[in-house]
Ligand SMILES: Nc1nc2c(ncn2[C@@H]2O[C@H](COP(=O)(O)OP(=O)(O)OP(=O)(O)O)[C@@H](O)[C@H]2O)c(=O)[nH]1
């Protein structure tokens with residue numbers, strides 16, 4: 261348990277080691293997490309999602325400076341996108357964020373995202389919990405919003421920042437309703453682009469349409485030019501503003517949604533693993549598989565049978 265107190269004291273080496281253990285889902289690392297968990301729940305978790313190349317890492321680098329100026333401590337988690345656009349991006353991000361790498365108040369970790377089901381990996385909530393236990397006041401999680409990630413990051417982040425760009429053009433129409441509704445703040449990055457004004461109006465109109473009349477929080481759109489550090493302080497301000505909003509109004513509901521989502525995420529992954537082993541190794545399904553092959557039972561009916569048997573034993 262000396263290890264636990266090291267983490268609580270913010271020891272970087274101990275934390276890095278534990279995070280790698282959580283990445284691999286080592287039993288002893290999960291055991292340590294059990295002891296750390298009661299010390300978590302203090303950090304403000306901010307998700308930053310958006311398409312590959314939207315400018316997420318550049319924005320985050322700016323946000324780190326803005327929050328450091330306020331004396332806040334930070335944890336940054338970069339989720340390695342599997343998208344072909346982003347090969348080597350983590351390394352690049354690390355290099356760009358290097359200005360902060362010597363600052364002991366900023367802890368940066370990167371990990372692969374994909375779990376069995378294509379969403380966040382099992383490790384992500386654990387790694388965030390370690391940063392929380394280390395006493396990091398703000399934890400920023402960068403994730404590519406191309407797949408289902410933004411749906412899962414919702415169950416972790418208190419504040420969801422979606423990064424969009426004017427070059428998205430028609431693609432902006434493709435912003436899924438689910439994303440519009442769960443975003444708390446939009447950063448319209450690359451606002452130095454010629455189409456920025458058009459995109460700004462379009463985005464605001466879309467947000468307007470997606471909002472319920474009685475919505476307690478209306479997502480602001482912040483125009484940013486991350487490379488020139490423009491709009492960053494406004495973005496940081498809105499993040500803080502949203503935190504206050506949660507403290508006043510929505511927190512209990514969000515917490516309960518988060519707990520449910522986290523549990524579902526972990527159960528889904530665990531269940532997939534169990535299921536894979538079960539179907540390939542337990543001989544009791546052999547007959548069923550054969551009957552499927554002989555077209556004596558269709559796959560839907562077979563699945564129904566498996567489900568019934570598994571949930572009733
Ligand atoms: N013109 C312009 N370029 C920008 C702006 N913000 C970022 N960039 C550039 O866009 C490129 C991608 O920026 P990143 O911050 O790596 O984007 P990202 O969203 O983290 O990318 P991935 O992690 O690969 O998904 C870099 O070359 C940046 O310098 C901006 O506001 N305007």
Ligand SMILES: [Mg+2]
Nearest residue numbers: 316317349353
């Ligand atoms: Mg990036």
